[in-house]
Amino acid sequence: xxxxxxxxxxxxxxxxxxxxRAGYAGEDCPRIVTPSFYGYTxxxxxxxxxxxxxGGEDVVMDGExxxxxxxxxxxxxxxxxxxxxxxxxxxGMEVGNFMQDGVVNDPEPASRLLDHILHxxxxxxxxxxxxxxxxxxxxxxKARELMTEMVFEGEKMPALYFGSAGVLSAFAAGxxxxxxxxxxxxxxxxxxxxxxxxxxxxxxxxxxxxQLLISQLHSHFKNPSSTRSxxxxxxxxxxxxxxxxxxxPGLQPKPLFRExxxxxxxESWRSWSENGVIEQWKESCTEIVNxxxxxxxxAKDLPQVLYEFPDGYHQYFGEERYRFTEMLFDPKNYFxxxxxxxxxxxxxxxxxxxxxxxxxxxxxQLVHDSIMSCDVDVRAALLQNIVVxxxxxxxxxxxxxxxxxxxxxxxxxxxxxxSPTIPFERKYASWVGGSVLASLGTFHQLWVTKDEYExxxxxxxxxxxK
Amino acid sequence: MSSGVQPTQECLEKxxxxxxxxxxxxxxxxxxxxxxxxxxxxxxxEKDFDSFVGELPEKECRWAVYDFEFTLPGGEGxxxxxxxxxxxxxxxxxxxxxxxxxxxxxLRRRLEGIHIEIQxxxxxxxxxxxxxxxxxxx
Numbered sequence: 001x002x003x004x005x006x007x008x009x010x011x012x013x014x015x016x017x018x019x020x021r022a023g024y025a026g027e028d029c030p031r032i033v034t035p036s037f038y039g040y041t042x043x044x045x046x047x048x049x050x051x052x053x054x055g056g057e058d059v060v061m062d063g064e065x066x067x068x069x070x071x072x073x074x075x076x077x078x079x080x081x082x083x084x085x086x087x088x089x090x091x092g093m094e095v096g097n098f099m100q101d102g103v104v105n106d107p108e109p110a111s112r113l114l115d116h117i118l119h120x121x122x123x124x125x126x127x128x129x130x131x132x133x134x135x136x137x138x139x140x141x142k143a144r145e146l147m148t149e150m151v152f153e154g155e156k157m158p159a160l161y162f163g164s165a166g167v168l169s170a171f172a173a174g175x176x177x178x179x180x181x182x183x184x185x186x187x188x189x190x191x192x193x194x195x196x197x198x199x200x201x202x203x204x205x206x207x208x209x210x211q212l213l214i215s216q217l218h219s220h221f222k223n224p225s226s227t228r229s230x231x232x233x234x235x236x237x238x239x240x241x242x243x244x245x246x247x248x249p250g251l252q253p254k255p256l257f258r259e260x261x262x263x264x265x266x267e268s269w270r271s272w273s274e275n276g277v278i279e280q281w282k283e284s285c286t287e288i289v290n291x292x293x294x295x296x297x298x299a300k301d302l303p304q305v306l307y308e309f310p311d312g313y314h315q316y317f318g319e320e321r322y323r324f325t326e327m328l329f330d331p332k333n334y335f336x337x338x339x340x341x342x343x344x345x346x347x348x349x350x351x352x353x354x355x356x357x358x359x360x361x362x363x364x365q366l367v368h369d370s371i372m373s374c375d376v377d378v379r380a381a382l383l384q385n386i387v388v389x390x391x392x393x394x395x396x397x398x399x400x401x402x403x404x405x406x407x408x409x410x411x412x413x414x415x416x417x418x419s420p421t422i423p424f425e426r427k428y429a430s431w432v433g434g435s436v437l438a439s440l441g442t443f444h445q446l447w448v449t450k451d452e453y454e455x456x457x458x459x460x461x462x463x464x465x466k
Numbered sequence: 467m468s469s470g471v472q473p474t475q476e477c478l479e480k481x482x483x484x485x486x487x488x489x490x491x492x493x494x495x496x497x498x499x500x501x502x503x504x505x506x507x508x509x510x511x512e513k514d515f516d517s518f519v520g521e522l523p524e525k526e527c528r529w530a531v532y533d534f535e536f537t538l539p540g541g542e543g544x545x546x547x548x549x550x551x552x553x554x555x556x557x558x559x560x561x562x563x564x565x566x567x568x569x570x571x572x573l574r575r576r577l578e579g580i581h582i583e584i585q586x587x588x589x590x591x592x593x594x595x596x597x598x599x600x601x602x603x604x
Contacts, residue, residue, distance in 0.1 A: 028560070167467050174527060174554030174563030176570045177585060195571050196467050385585060418556070418587065425560060436564035442470035442502050466467065 010438040011122070013114065014134040014165070014431040017099045017211070018185035018391070021431040022117045025132065026439030029424050030431050032121050037272060038109040039080035039093040081113040082121065086272060089238040091264040095272040100344050102136045102187050102205070107146040111154050118155060130159035130447050132438040134430045137166050137191045137198040138205060138353065141462070148461055152450050159447035161438070162465035166191035166198045168433030169389045172425065173418055179382040181367055182429075183328070183390040183398070184209050186345065188363055190370035194378050197466065202374040204366050206355035207345035208331060210282065210392045217278050217324055219339040228315075236273040237310045239265065244312040253312035281307060285321045288397035292404055294326045294334075325395055329405055331360035363398075364405035383410070388419040389429035469568035471497065473504040473576055480506050481577050484533060485548065492518045495529040495573060497565060504529075504573050515594055522592070527566035528553040529573055531580070534597055547581040547601050550574060556587050 010025040016036060023031035080086065086095050098106040098113070118126045131151055135144070144162060151160045170178040170193040180191045189205035191198050221232045230252045239261055244253035285307055289299075299319035308314035327334040341357055350356045361369070371382050386406075388399060399419050406415050420426045437443055452460050477495060484490040489511055496507040507528070508521060518532055530551040537544055552570055554563050574580070582600045586592045 164467060171467075171564050171567040172560050174556075174558060174567050174587065175585060176552065176567045195574070196568065381585065420560075421556075432560055433564055436561050437467070437469060437568055440469050440471070440501070440565075442472075445470055446467075 009128070010130040010132055010159075011118075011124070012132045012134075012431055012434040012438050013117065014428070014434065015099065015104050015110070016184065017097070017102055017187070017209075020113060020117070021428050022122070023431070023435065024122075025435050025437075027435055028432070030428055030435075032117055033428075034082050034113070034117070034121075035086055036099050036113070037086045037095055037097045038113065039086045039088075039090060039095055039269070040077045040109070041080075041090065041093050042075045042077050044075055077108075079109055079112045081109060082116045086269070089261060089265070089269070091261075092266060093269055094266045095268040097344070099186065101138075101207075101348055102184070102189070103139055103143045104147055105143070107150060110146070111150045114150060114155065126155040126157045129157060130161070130438070131155075131157050132161045132163050132434045134165045134168060134434050135162045136189065136205075137164060137200060137203045138189075141458075144461060144465075145458055148453065148458065152453050157450070159449045160453070160461070161443075161447050162461070163430070163434045163437060164198050164466075165430035166203075167193050167196055168431075168437065169429035170385075170387055170433075171196070171437070172429050172433035173387045173420060175385050175387060175418070177378070177381050178385040178387045178418075179367060179371055181363065181386060181388045181390075181393070181402075183363065183388070183392040185211050185391065187348075188328075188366060188390070188392070190366045192370055192374050192378070192382055194374075194381075199374060200353075202370045203353050204355075204370045204373075205348070205353065206360050206366065207341075207348045207357055208328065208335075208360050208363075209390075210279070211342055212335070212345060212357075213324055213327060213392075214275050214278050214282065215342050216327065216336060216339055217282065218274060219336075220320070220324070221278065232309065232313055233311045234274040234277045234309070235311050236277050238273060240311060243310060245308075246312055246314060249306065249315045251313075255311040277310060281309070285317050286325045286395055287321055288325045288328065288395055288401045289322050290397050290400040290404060292329075292408060294322060294330070296323075299323065325398075328392075328395075328398070329362045329364065329401055331362060335360055362405065364402055364409055367402075367406065368409050380414070383413050384416045386415065386417045387429075388417060389426050391427045393419065393426060394423055467568065468571055469565060471502060471504060471565070471569040471572060473573045474498075474506075476506050477504055477573065478576055480509050481531060484509070484531060485579055490533070492521070492530060492532040494521050495531075496526075497569070501565060504569060519589060519592055522551075522553045522555075522589075524555060525557045525559075527555070527558050527562050529566070529570065531577065534582070534601065536598055536601055539602075545601075548579055549582045549584060549597055550577065550580045551592060552583070552585040553592075554585070554587055 012025050014021040019033050020036045021030040021033050098110040104110050151157045166180040169180045176196050178193050182189050187205050188208045192202040240255050241258045242256040244255040304316040304318040306316050348354050371379050448461050448464050480493045490509050491511050491513045494508040498505045532549045534547050534549045
């Protein structure tokens with residue numbers, strides 16, 4: 001098949017740790033932004049036949065049949081993906097996430113989501129549309145393989161391309177050469193891009209993003225504090241029958257819970273929904289002070305905002321708006337290691353290109369280290385073209401603070417930070433970049449077609465998607 | 467990763483003319499109407515730096531090669547160096563920026579003999595002083 005001109009009609013899917021973005025190439029913003037979390041329920045074999053989790057399992061190879069005999073405890077999973085997946089309360093539904101360390105880790109739910117996006121949401125015939133998938137600079141060959149199978153064998157799509165997320169973000173900011181700082185959910189990463197190629201040598205990442213921030217806030221809100229004598233319920237609207245609005249700020253509400261649901265709610269769903277409640281608070285309230293060295297004394301004078309939780313608790317929040325986000329620039333002092341971090345974040349280990357939870361560094365240090373591990377010739381160009389993207393980078397004050405910190409770290413250097421001014425261009429930078437590139441007729445020679453994949457296997461994918 | 471957009475023969479010829487002919491002072495490149503190739507938008511013998519900068523639009527990306535003539539400090543004579551300018555103003559739309567950023571390499575690597583490269587988003591980054599600084603560093 002040959003793609004040229006306007007007939008490309010490609011699709012772009014950007015798998016992220018928190019949300020997955022999808023839509024038509026050539027459009028300004030993704031049509032679909034849906035959770036990368038999925039819900040699942042498990043039923044023992046035979047108990048329920050009405051699951052869509054068994055597709056393909058009916059065919060059992062002769063030799064393998066014996067293995068399953070005797071394993072009477074075999075369970076089938078029913079998956080719930082998309083907006084109506086985790087976002088809907090279901091009895092006994094557990095919550096998982098198919099991403100780990102920014103990489104697609106669990107192919108089953110990921111392919112369910114892709115299928116849902118293509119068929120239920122976009123309503124397209126996948127065999128007619130090439131697909132561009134974005135991938136982080138540290139994507140693994142294994143994950144690529146999983147996704148390639150998903151696209152060619154699962155959905156039978158005609159062509160595929162893996163676009164490097166960092167490069168796409170840099171291009172979308174108009175820069176063939178840039179240092180892309182992506183502050184997201186699971187990770188913050190610094191990726192040097194030179195003339196359209198990501199330099200693996202300088203790529204640095206660490207599990208310092210909103211997921212860690214939320215876990216710290218979770219502990220803060222779930223325990224009494226110096227200004228609050230009771231823990232917050234953090235219940236989402238799914239579990240509340242009637243909220244209990246308080247006449248004055250700071251009073252403990254006694255909302256009417258949906259008793260029928262409480263006992264049938266899993267720990268993982270509860271935790272997911274509570275984190276969602278905190279996420280909302282974080283998005284509306286948090287800021288970062290624009291000077292180095294936060295302290296509680298000055299924080300008392302910072303402006304307060306009124307915020308109400310779904311259960312009816314409301315309060316004027318002051319220093320809490322600033323204290324926790326300080327972690328992004330001073331993890332040594334503001335990341336409380338005694339609060340157990342989310343299990344998936346612990347998977348990131350110390351290597352030349354990553355920091356573990358125990359060795360987090362400030363975002364400015366991450367940028368510095370990334371640039372310093374690049375060739376001397378390109379450092380000046382990278383410093384003058386720092387592109388900041390990712391949802392967490394939208395935290396008010398982050399760009400200004402980064403500027404202050406970098407100037408202090410490298411006083412004699414010319415530093416320039418560029419960040420898209422339109423919020424969705426910053427949140428979905430790599431999707432937006434992929435959208436433009438995949439819509440170009442001239443890009444056609446880079447697509448890996450299904451025929452080529454069938455003839456050459458993964459080699460052709462690795463060869464062409466650099 | 468690149469867009470696959472290629473420069474036309476004229477792009478390379480004009481560059482050769484600038485490099486060897488010593489007549490042209492600058493060449494401004496852009497994308498063709500159908501966005502499928504890189505074309506010459508303007509070439510000029512005007513040596514004035516400000517008129518060169520004036521060719522760069524406020525809301526659209528461009529590439530340009532400018533023959534920068536400067537005097538070495540201490541009266542060591544006059545030198546010429548070719549400057550490649552990547553012009554990507556903040557006010558250009560994403561599609562425009564994306565097209566230019568992903569096509570730059572196709573043009574740049576076909577032009578041999580460039581000494582200085584400047585990636586600029588504001589007019590304040592394309593000044594004689596900024597280029598001079600880079601010219602003297604090497």
